[in-house]
Amino acid sequence: MFLLYEYDIFWAFLIISSLIPILAFLISGILAPISKGPEKLSSYESGIEPMGDAWLQFRIRYYMFALVFVVFDVETVFLYPWATSFDVLGVSVFIEALIFVLILIVGSIYAWRKGALEWS
Numbered sequence: 001m002f003l004l005y006e007y008d009i010f011w012a013f014l015i016i017s018s019l020i021p022i023l024a025f026l027i028s029g030i031l032a033p034i035s036k037g038p039e040k041l042s043s044y045e046s047g048i049e050p051m052g053d054a055w056l057q058f059r060i061r062y063y064m065f066a067l068v069f070v071v072f073d074v075e076t077v078f079l080y081p082w083a084t085s086f087d088v089l090g091v092s093v094f095i096e097a098l099i100f101v102l103i104l105i106v107g108s109i110y111a112w113r114k115g116a117l118e119w120s
Contacts, residue, residue, distance in 0.1 A: 064116045068108075075104050 082089070082097050111117055 061116070061119075064111075065119060068111050068116050072104070072108065 078100070079097070082093065086094070108117075
């Protein structure tokens with residue numbers, strides 16, 4: 001038998017957690033002062049006139065470094081559940097995790113040789 005009253009706390013939490021950001025945006029929209037002027041519409045409000053174009057191109061090395069970091073950061077998320085239940089899962093899961101780690105090691109060696117890990 002499906003009892004809806006058991007989910008009252010869930011629905012209350014869902015409604016409250018949805019209303020808080022909506023109310024925050026509504027209240028800030030109502031109470032925020034609206035002042036438009038040339039200083040407010042400029043690119044920077046620090047008092048210093050902007051020099052040059054705001055569009056700058058970054059080297060691809062920064063993006064590659066961030067991408068390699070994210071990949072190896074996600075690796076630890078995948079390895080944590082395996083490590084916590086290592087004794088229950090058995091040998092086949094150990095071999096699968098070993099293959100996963102070996103693939104990551106090969107990927108890190110490749111990134112290292114290509115220079116994606118150097119910050120210069």
